[in-house]
Amino acid sequence: MTDIEPDDTVDARGAACPGPLMDLIGRIRSAESGDVIRLLSDTDQSLTDVPEWAEEAGNELLAVEEIDDHNAFYVEKA
């Protein structure tokens, strides 16, 4: 369990790829620098999509948490 307190959560469970990543990008777009967004996704593709995009965009993937049938990604906006 992480103790990171997200500023916002995007629940993209049930969405097919690239829905979760696009939902995350959309929320990061409107976030402030330093905000932490938590993305909930149950597609395995997010395990590669999210780290790749976070690195490309210069944002930091703080943690990936495995919860039952989905993952929670914590991304801090640069």
Add this chain to the structure above:
Amino acid sequence: MTEHVVIVGGGTGGTVLANDLADRLEPELDAGDVRVTLVNDDPDHVYKPVWLYVPFGQREPDDGRRALDDLVDDAIDLRIDRVSDIDTEARRLRFRGNSPPVSYDHLVLATGSTLEPDRIPGLAEAGHDYYSESGATDLRDELLAFTDGDLVLSVIGTPHMCPAAPLEFVFMADDWLRERGLREDVDITYTYPIQRVHGNPHIAEWARPLMEERDIRTETFFNAEAIDPETETITSMEGTELEYDLLVTIPPHAGVDLIEEAGLGDDGWVDVDRHTLEAEAAENVYALGDTADTGVPNAGSVAHYQAGVVGQRLASKIRGRPATATYDGKTLCFIETGMDAASFVEFDYEKPPSPAPPSEKLHWSKLAYNESYWLTARGLL
């Protein structure tokens, strides 16, 4: 007692459904046991795929317009007004215009997509599009006068209408400029928000080599952040900056506000069961086409097939029978790969797409379908 079905939205999904119900429920409509109302905020039905051809001078926007009154069966009540409020508890709609409120027993939302260029600074001023009638005619004027420089097509966000259309545009522009002897003087760049050139990996794998062969440059992981019309540059959230002389964009899309206000879903898309198309947050409410958040492409064929499913489910419920029809994600799509060649894909929730080799025959099939679309809208095809 008369059961009232109200359909909001007179695009492909709403129009096909209205005509489907007129046919399917003919005895009940004749007997006055059922009433079907179609609400639209424009007296015309618009077939948006025509807009792709407008910038290349091949079609006129009027080719994609018909009066709803001519397309919709006389058994359907047609109301031209804009819904301002959906109350799913009271099962009632209110209108912006002079129409009195309407109560429903079954509600179908087919309100489609709207463009939101204002989300990106500079986009409304500098970007051209073929996702609106005025955008397509403005782009035609720009493209006809464009003889050299950087043509950038940027897909800004997904979902958007017709996921294949950005690929089609750059393939068509490449071919059109070659035919006119201008291609060597024009650099074409295509940008996409994720790490491949299309949301569907199978279509992306098919398109990427074609783009390389045609010398269409690609920039992936490019999420437009701002556009500077003065310096003619577009900058991404990922820190990439591109110069353009002609900028064509797929603007951000959203649904309509009243869906979120009614608590039916975010961004104007209704949360639905992706097989039954029934809203998750309210009873007796369906959504179809772009409005239904199913994860399948925002495409006319999707709206068409979903309308058939909703029509069957509504008829079953009205007749007191179990509703068994379900939507399996079926999507059909022609993809233009030039001015005289096209591919074709067919897929569903389980089966991925496998694009057909581009051919002239498929191009003419696409044009033939565009012509016969009006039979689809009437529920005949």
